[in-house]
Amino acid sequence: MTTKDILDAIQSPDSTPADFAALPLPESYRAITVHKDETEMFAGLETRDKDPRKSIHLDEVALPELGPGEALVAVMASSVNYNSVWTSIFEPLSTFGFLERYGRTSELAKRHDLPYHIIGSDLAGVVLRTGPGVNSWKPGDEVVAHCLSVELESSDGHNDTMLDPEQRIWGFETNFGGLAEIALVKSNQLMPKPGHLSWEEAAAPGLVNSTAYRQLVSRNGAGMKQGDNVLIWGASGGLGSYATQFALAGGANPICVVSSPQKAEICRAMGAEAIIDRNAEGYKFWKDENTQDPKEWKRFGKRIRELTGGEDIDIVFEHPGRETFGASVFVTRKGGTITTCASTSGYMHEYDNRYLWMSLKRIIGSHFANYREAWEANRLIAKGKIHPTLSKTYSLEETGQAAYDVHRNLHQGKVGVLCLAPEEGLGVRDEEMRAQHIDAINRFRNI
Ligand SMILES: C/C=C/C(=O)SCCNC(=O)CCNC(=O)[C@H](O)C(C)(C)COP(=O)(O)OP(=O)(O)OC[C@H]1O[C@@H](n2cnc3c(N)ncnc32)[C@H](O)[C@@H]1OP(=O)(O)O
Numbered sequence: 001m002t003t004k005d006i007l008d009a010i011q012s013p014d015s016t017p018a019d020f021a022a023l024p025l026p027e028s029y030r031a032i033t034v035h036k037d038e039t040e041m042f043a044g045l046e047t048r049d050k051d052p053r054k055s056i057h058l059d060e061v062a063l064p065e066l067g068p069g070e071a072l073v074a075v076m077a078s079s080v081n082y083n084s085v086w087t088s089i090f091e092p093l094s095t096f097g098f099l100e101r102y103g104r105t106s107e108l109a110k111r112h113d114l115p116y117h118i119i120g121s122d123l124a125g126v127v128l129r130t131g132p133g134v135n136s137w138k139p140g141d142e143v144v145a146h147c148l149s150v151e152l153e154s155s156d157g158h159n160d161t162m163l164d165p166e167q168r169i170w171g172f173e174t175n176f177g178g179l180a181e182i183a184l185v186k187s188n189q190l191m192p193k194p195g196h197l198s199w200e201e202a203a204a205p206g207l208v209n210s211t212a213y214r215q216l217v218s219r220n221g222a223g224m225k226q227g228d229n230v231l232i233w234g235a236s237g238g239l240g241s242y243a244t245q246f247a248l249a250g251g252a253n254p255i256c257v258v259s260s261p262q263k264a265e266i267c268r269a270m271g272a273e274a275i276i277d278r279n280a281e282g283y284k285f286w287k288d289e290n291t292q293d294p295k296e297w298k299r300f301g302k303r304i305r306e307l308t309g310g311e312d313i314d315i316v317f318e319h320p321g322r323e324t325f326g327a328s329v330f331v332t333r334k335g336g337t338i339t340t341c342a343s344t345s346g347y348m349h350e351y352d353n354r355y356l357w358m359s360l361k362r363i364i365g366s367h368f369a370n371y372r373e374a375w376e377a378n379r380l381i382a383k384g385k386i387h388p389t390l391s392k393t394y395s396l397e398e399t400g401q402a403a404y405d406v407h408r409n410l411h412q413g414k415v416g417v418l419c420l421a422p423e424e425g426l427g428v429r430d431e432e433m434r435a436q437h438i439d440a441i442n443r444f445r446n447i
Pocket residue numbers: 082083086091092093147169207211341342368
């Protein structure tokens with residue numbers, strides 16, 4: 001039995017759940033990995049010079065044993081997230097430390113502590129097998145998976161599953177991720193694949209869409225409301241392209257920051273009107289490595305006021321971190337919110353605290369999304385209210401290049417990876433709904 005037989009079953013319109021359940025599983029499959037004995041390979045290099053094409057491998061790996069509450073999924077497509085960039089450059093930490101720590105927690109978790117890490121935190125595919133205790137999903141189900149892995153044995157996470165002390169991001173802090181022909185997930189990660197999308201389109205939103213939903217829309221994040229002025233950094237990037245859509249769909253006013261005319265055009269095409277090209281306008285929030293320039297914060301704030309008719313920002317959607325955080329705190333209005341989920345340019349932030357406390361602003365930390373938020377974010381995709389922002393797809397062999405593009409900010413929106421899918425465009429089950437949204441679905445393609 002090979003993965004080719006699995007693909008044949010997925011592509012045959014006559015396959016039944018019983019056929020999938022009867023398919024023998026292969027002993028091994030192809031997967032994107034980083035290697036434990038290479039964690040020092042970039043020692044001494046600047047972050048931007050660490051090249052994912054050197055650390056990312058395509059290996060034949062053994063099929064993991066299936067445990068209770070879990071599912072093995074045939075992955076048709078996945079996508080590149082920035083967390084896979086972090087894994088591939090071993091920053092800020094090697095992810096093998098996460099796998100070792102997880103492996104110490106239980107006999108079953110030991111499976112994850114391997115000398116290779118199969119990465120990837122998104123997938124669209126077909127359930128092959130479910131473990132004991134799984135009743136809601138069966139072989140043959142077409143699914144996407146969100147990346148929240150929790151044990152839920154502690155009461156800490158019972159209200160908000162992101163607060164579980166054993167909370168992990170699948171394919172980053174666990175093994176057997178989505179950039180592979182087969183993935184292992186907890187069955188609670190599974191959600192129905194939106195029928196109007198192809199495999200690669202369905203695999204693109206998961207991680208970033210759910211994160212943007214919690215960070216911006218959910219009451220656990222900024223709790224955005226109609227009319228809010230929302231400053232969105234990287235508004236055509238992975239997170240930002242969903243934050244922009246949420247702002248527009250929710251009746252807010254996105255102020256989109258991008259770094260090129262093409263990216264400005266994409267934001268315009270999504271429906272945004274207030275756009276700042278940070279490159280063209282030349283903002284330099286830091287005079288040197290240790291000194292910020294409040295005059296530049298003010299110039300930036302003045303530009304925002306020009307675009308809003310004199311209003312300041314209700315919510316900043318933050319993720320660049322060190323480079324922008326001082327400016328983000330400054331331009332927020334009295335009582336406004338800065339919500340942050342990352343620090344791409346450096347995690348030691350500096351801001352003038354007088355502007356925070358005197359103007360009663362709040363900083364909210366946000367990370368991925370709880371089970372319910374991930375489900376709600378996927379539901380909005382399935383209903384055609386929010387659309388994938390896939391720009392380009394790569395083959396599994398080219399994943400290193402795909403991660404390199406994201407690392408060097410050469411991409412737009414989301415970058416997809418075909419795993420078992422032999423070509424783009426397969427897996428659409430609802431052509432009528434697709435036709436209604438085709439322009440929005442293709443908005444980021446080939447730019
Ligand atoms: C969905 C996609 C998401 C993304 O893309 S996010 C971007 C990528 N992710 C990242 O960049 C994050 C990578 N992760 C990390 O950098 C680390 O993961 C953290 C810094 C988040 C945490 O590191 P840790 O190793 O868990 O923590 P410690 O700072 O090294 O220290 C843990 C020790 O500190 C003790 N401790 C914790 N809280 C307290 C406290 N309040 N008072 C005193 N001690 C405390 C603990 O017990 C433990 O101790 P003991 O070392 O002895 O085991």
